[in-house]
Structure formats: structure tokens, C-alpha cells
Amino acid sequence: MAGMTTPTVRTGQAPPFPMPRAEFRVRFLQDFYDPAYRAEAAAIDRLEAIAWDAYQQGRKAPITQKAGPGYADPDYDLSVEWRAASERLKAAQARWAEPATPTRLLLVCCSSRNDGTCPGEMSKTFRLTQLAREAIDKEGPGTEIDLLDLSLLVSDYDRHIHPCKGCASTAMPLCHWPCSCYPNHAERQTGDWMNEIYERWVSAHGVILLTPVYWYQAASPLKLMMDRMVCADGGNPDPTTTHGKKAAEAKALELAGWEYPKHLAGRLYGVVVHGDVAGIEGVRRSLSDWLDWMGLHDAGVHARLDRYIGYYEPYADSHDTLDRDLAVQEEVRNVARAVLRGVQELRSGRFHPPGCHLQRPRPK
16 A cells, blocks of 8 residues: 555564473373383384474475466475365365356254263254254255264364464465465474365355354354364465465565455355353354355345254253254254255356345455
């Protein structure tokens, strides 16, 4: 912008780098607490030395190749892992836009609970997700249904959705699409699930989120996913324009004029929020606002549901309460039906979301 000086990059919050060698060793060995590992102590020591070297040198992306044609800086050493994820998203977007592609709906079960871990019981959210799936199977033959069960975060081995690092708050072009913050091999921030999740969102013509309320908020696995979806709303598809994570370059790009591309625009959504005491309306509104902001469209009043199941009743028999609540079961089916029919009409050209032709005067 004319007359503006280049903004400074504010620093000084992070602790000294590198951490003390002894502290690094303590953290590294946390994964080998089981006495069964003691027989391999010498081998673990050698691995720890390699990990310390990678940490000191900052080998976030240890395998790279020149970006090549199609990138702003073809000579930039681009992570092969990021490139592979990016290419999958491009292919998924192309399939999504092809009229002959079968309709695909993504159902996201957002509860942390499942019977494969400490609770010892499936979640009511999972049961509601199955009701939605059955309704789609019955009324939309040929529809591809993708069930994303976020409770696998707590029951699967070494599966993670790492926290968002907030790159967008420094400058939107610093937030890459897909996220390039992970994996970070130097800091052992690996096992990240999000590249697969991005592809599943891109592939979907419609998305249905089903979540319980945890302390007046969305369930924690859902919130982790939401924060990492920030790159879908304005994210930079070319990391070579910022030469990785060069904050000053990203600030200059944004101030020169950034388009804030909405990578998931044009999809339809439905939301099911359930609780037992309080918070359902606020969570349903916040989820709808979030999805609206990203350029998705709701599938009508029947696609937005918040309900109590067992209001102020014991947790112990809440599944039995759900068994008896035939109305809420049918309402969940209606969410699925609304999204299915909305997507069918949208893909056939019969449905035009209100305001879809308007442009935001203040994109962000």
C-alpha cells in the first residue's frame, strides 16, 4: 500500500535455541519408558544422537527437490512430502469439479470417545453419524460416503492432528495450502493426519459435521481440525513465494495485495450438535459461521440441528435415552437428506445459494 513502511517482524518470545542437551535427552527417552526397551539401550542412544543432530541443524524437511516449473522460484528446495500432498489436493479438486464424478459426502464424527480406549464405549455421536449414513445410503444410491472418525486420534497408534502454529496471524501468505508446518522432522512433530484430511474435504461435494459439546465448545478433535483448516481459507499454494517460512517476505506479499483464495468454496454443509446441559446453540452457530466464512453453503434450515439428549440426566444411561428419542434420530436423518438433496440440485444446476454471485468487498 502506498505510503506504508515495511512492517517489522516482532521476535523475542521463543525460548533459547537449542534447548540444553540433557533436557533434549530426557524428552527423547520419554517414548522408551517401557522396561522392554532396555535391551536396546545402546541402539536408542545412537538414535538419540541422530535426533539431536537433526534438531540442532533444523532439518524440518530432510528430503527436498527443486520446485521446478510452475512455482515462483523454481530453484527453491521444496519438501517432497509437501509436494506430494499438494499434488493430491490438485487431483482431488479436479475430480470434484468433474460433472461425471459420483457425488461424495464427507461425514465427520467429532467426538473423542470410542470403545477402543479409556471410555470403553462408543459415542452417541458415532451412532448419530451412522443414522446419517443409513439415510444417505437409502435415498442416494450411488453416493460415495466418506466417514471421518476423529476419535481415532485417541485410539490409534501415533496418530496426531498437531496444533496450528498461527502462521496466518503473521501474514496470510505464510500459511501454505496445504499446511507446510508439519511434518517437522527436526522437532519430531510427525504422524500428522491433516494431509489426508485435507484431501477428504477437497474430494467432498457436501460435508456433515456431527459433534458433542465439551464445556460449551466443539469437541477437542474437531477444534484441532478446524484450526488446521485455516490454510483452506486464504492459504498460499506456493511456498516458494515465501521461501518456506520467511515472515518478512510473507508480510510484503500480503500488503502488496492478497486474494485470500477460498480453496473449499462451493461445497454444501450440514451440522449436528448435541449436548446434555448447555452450549448447543453457541456451538452450532460457531460451526455454521466458520463454514460460511470458508465459502461453503448450508443446505437449509433442516441441515442445522442442535438438540439435547438426556437433558440433566445421568451419563450412564444416555445411550438408552437416545434409543427412546425417535424424534432426534429422524432430525439427524433429515440433516443428511437436506445435504444430499442440496448437493444433487447444486451439481445439476438447479440450486443457487443466495448471494453466491456476490463478491466480498473486504476479503480475509
